[in-house]
Amino acid sequence: MPAAADPRPGTRQDRRKAATRAKILDAAERLFDERGYADTSIEDISELADVAVRTIYMHFPTKAAIMLAYFDGWVEAFVGEVKRRPLDEPVVESVREALAAMAEAGWVDRVENEAVRVHPIAEHLASGAPDIAGHILQRWMREMEEIAADARDRGAYEPGSLEPQARATAVFASWIAAMSVARQRAMNDERVTIEQVDSGGLGVLAHITGGSL
Template structure:
């Protein structure tokens, strides 16, 4: 079997280093908190030089957002694996279970660890963080809408593909919002993104 060309090996090493940095940072964020974690500590945990981190990421926030981007990609892919006629609540619940089976920790609603830094920073951190998240989710909404429309094949109301996509986003933003409010003590601990979707869909508000 021929060896991979040098460029392929180099790209693979870069991807492995990047993944190691993200994993080390996420573990430290969970154990120590985002603010309390330094770039130097991330470098030590990832067994790389500080300068290596800056070859891959321009800032600590960029590392946090990289984790968000990768999680979002995996979540959207898991949702798209579900039958297009499956109720959104069931599709999202199944997608989240698949994420857990694939090794993704629940850093928003898990309850056993510190929430992911985005829970705090989505509303009180630098606006460029919130802007990145919104931009990323608007692209995800287009992806989900196009996917649902293609698989529905024109059956049902024309608004349904977009409504399904928005409902998926609603579960995510509800989970983030509930996690923030739990920290303030304004919502019960058992509230999740899915229970928020149930409440909104009940028509009783």
């Protein structure tokens, strides 16, 4: 008698691959936060994730690909949350609520609230491999186009209005400001918490959108 069909989507092998990939990404993110990108090796990730080094290379060709995979997933989820916010809401509030939704979904651990090293994404924006910084910028340019298109679709803007693009640019400004806060604190040998990074980005965005500059 044949086995009953598994009601969950995807094959068992697909689910195993997805679970292994998630373990690798989780281990890498923890190590990047604790040690920094440069001081984390593939072997370190292998040990924490409890998978073989060759298994990691089956999923990711390089260490940079691991970091960028997490970034791509994060920014996609973040922009998705921003697009769920009402257009008549001040953009600083939209970003604040999007970050809160991200934390609730598990993208950011706010429970222990431990100070951590600057995230490698911030490190690579001003130094490190140019191809990583280029990937980040290109991805954000595509996401800004998505935010602007969403605003045009949902809003009653006059033809040629710059407001949808301004909204998209403001969201990016909040992220780049948060990364700048993280980097500056790290350069001053200060430990930085997630809350300090987020509040720094939101504070800069409030100045921009409030017309106080």
